[in-house]
Amino acid sequence: MTIAPFLEDELGDVLDKALQHAGLTEDQLAAATGIEANRIKDAEDYRYDFTCAELQKLAVALGLNEVGVCAMSEGKYPLPELPALPFALHTIALPYGIGRVNAFVLQDFVTQRTILVDTVDRPERLAAAWPAGVAAPAAVLLTHWDRDHAGGLPAVILPQPGLSVLAPASRSGVAVDVLGEGDERCVAGFQIRAFRTPGHIAEHNAYFVTSESASGPGVLFSGDLIFAGSLGGAFYCCQTLHKEARRVVAALPGQTIVAPGHGPLTTIANERRFNPFLG
Numbered sequence: 020m021t022i023a024p025f026l027e028d029e030l031g032d033v034l035d036k037a038l039q040h041a042g043l044t045e046d047q048l049a050a051a052t053g054i055e056a057n058r059i060k061d062a063e064d065y066r067y068d069f070t071c072a073e074l075q076k077l078a079v080a081l082g083l084n085e086v087g088v089c090a091m092s093e094g095k096y097p098l099p100e101l102p103a104l105p106f107a108l109h110t111i112a113l114p115y116g117i118g119r120v121n122a123f124v125l126q127d128f129v130t131q132r133t134i135l136v137d138t139v140d141r142p143e144r145l146a147a148a149w150p151a152g153v154a155a156p157a158a159v160l161l162t163h164w165d166r167d168h169a170g171g172l173p174a175v176i177l178p179q180p181g182l183s184v185l186a187p188a189s190r191s192g193v194a195v196d197v198l199g200e201g202d203e204r205c206v207a208g209f210q211i212r213a214f215r216t217p218g219h220i221a222e223h224n225a226y227f228v229t230s231e232s233a234s235g236p237g238v239l240f241s242g243d244l245i246f247a248g249s250l251g252g253a254f255y256c257c258q259t260l261h262k263e264a265r266r267v268v269a270a271l272p273g274q275t276i277v278a279p280g281h282g283p284l285t286t287i288a289n290e291r292r293f294n295p296f297l298g
């Protein structure tokens with residue numbers, strides 16, 4: 020177990036999202052907990068000095084995991100040791116806004132064939148960050164079409180016209196294989212299962228990927244559904260996002276690695292235990 024060096028969300032983001040999920044204002048949360056509304060607003064601006072007892076009150080009122088909330092408030096949100104995978108997983112993590120955005124390259128140990136999951140925001144950034152010696156992908160999986168996750172796509176498809184793009188929705192000018200809930204594909208030695216996960220936006224997928232031939236744990240590419248220690252922003256519907264996150268976490272083995280669109284890798288078991296929204 021290690022301490023997360025850099026989470027996508029801090030306590031202030033979690034409180035902000037939890038208020039939205041609960042449909043509460045800061046004043047209503049203040050009335051429910053006896054904590055001044057101004058201190059809650061300060062916390063949403065990343066200035067907080069809550070005691071452990073106050074954090075517990077906030078967690079109860081917002082339906083959050085107390086252990087995860089307290090750990091996060093101390094900058095000690097735990098991250099697990101990651102299990103060994105039967106394939107290579109390369110992470111491309113680049114600065115984006117005030118945080119970072121992730122893309123991933125899966126590589127079969129035997130055939131060296133690869134799949135790209137999301138593309139970061141710009142073609143030149145994806146091309147510059149491509150892992151050395153790793154082959155161009157046989158397919159691209161997109162969690163959603165937001166620019167920070169799909170903007171680099173031309174760097175991949177322009178040199179390979181006809182390359183298949185697996186995504187939750189079509190786009191004109193791109194050959195897209197649209198995957199819905201439970202759809203499965205076998206590509207480049209990988210088995211891919213789609214979870215339809217609206218919430219961040221209406222058309223969003225998470226993908227559970229395992230090796231087609233070797234046993235061992237798989238990876239959930241969670242996009243902007245689940246982060247280590249938090250959930251994605253809900254621009255479509257926060258209740259739907261929360262429900263989908265709980266459903267996906269309940270459906271997969273605990274040793275599954277979670278590879279989110281932002282922030283560090285984690286596991287399903289870790290997020291079941293500590294994620295403020297899922298524990």
Ligand SMILES: [Fe+2]
Nearest residue numbers: 165167243280
């Ligand atoms: Fe994003």
